[in-house]
Amino acid sequence: MLSKYLLLNHIKTFFLLLMVLIGILYAYMIGEVFLVFKNRNPEVVLSYSLNFLPTAFFYSGAFVNALALLVALRRLFQRKIDLLIQSFGISPLRFFSFAIFFSLFLSIFNLFGSYWLYPQSQKRLFSIEKEYKKAKEIEKGIVRNLWLTQEKNGEKEFYNFELVDLSTGKVHGFYLLKVKDGSITQVATAETGEWHGEMLDFPEASLKDLSTGEEKLQKLTFEFIDLSQIGPLAEKPEHLSMRELFVLSLLGKGIGINYRQYAYELSKRTLTSFLPLFMSLIVGWVYIRWRSLKLGLFALVVSFSAHWFFINLIRSTIENTNLSLPLILLLYAPIPILSLKGLYDLSKGFRV
CATH class of the missing domain: 2.40.128 (Lipocalin)
Structure with a gap:
């Protein structure tokens, strides 16, 4: 019953924060359309808005999910529910399962969206910007x-x-x-x-x-x-489906194209898709372990920033070295390792 309450509370908070963030982004986007675009007819604005939504969700979902988790845990601690749970000998991992479940769902949803929906949305955004913002004709095929x-x-x-x-x-x-x-x-x-x-x-x-x-x-x-x-x-590469990226990654060596850029994009999408799960484990572990909202917010900002730092470091290493891709991907290891550390400590109990 408690898990269901926490899950519903977390989902409501997540969508509320997501609407606020997307509302802010939309206000900026609409302002850009009317100030910068050469063509401002309603169809262009509507198409630009609809394709902006999936892209905004993919790149900001992990941050919003971790922030909603902090809000849910703070309410839990303010009402001393954590002490009640502790008195029954229930581990933090058990009541924290609501966050793991939703974050895993969000990660899988992002992975499926990365297959076709998100790249297509980015492709349409790119086409609209090039055609109506920069007034350049798009060459197709x-x-x-x-x-x-x-x-x-x-x-x-x-x-x-x-x-x-x-x-x-x-x-x-x-x-x-x-x-x-x-x-x-x-x-x-x-x-x-x-x-x-x-x-x-x-x-x-x-x-x-x-x-x-x-x-x-x-x-x-x-x-x-x-x-x-x-x-x-x-x-x-960012406009291709996961299947096309996979095929080009395999074909690359045989036909002499730069297959590493397609392998990188494939890796970036996969890692970014699972960022909600990584961040929820790291942020939840830090907040529950030290009972500090400031440390929780710090973990949120650092883990989100570290993800994009490592993603860009991987890209730079791929472009400037001949190291194998599996070896380069080890640069990202600190984030999943920290999330596994958080999972292990949460399973031990409050006093970790």
């Missing part, structure tokens, strides 16, 4: 200056496409470089061509054999990866 590589029989091939139209498969400005044993063996160029499925076809290409100096014009056709797998490369 176009990949520019694409570099890909593959290796065949000890020979490495570098492909460059100035422009690929994903809707029609038209290719403009093709360049091929073949390298064997550190030396360039062949160069090929073509003005236009077509990419359908796994086949690339150039009606007229200039081929030059550097070992003999021979140069000729001929039709060039070869098999490569499917055009549909190139589609996600036209998007920013």
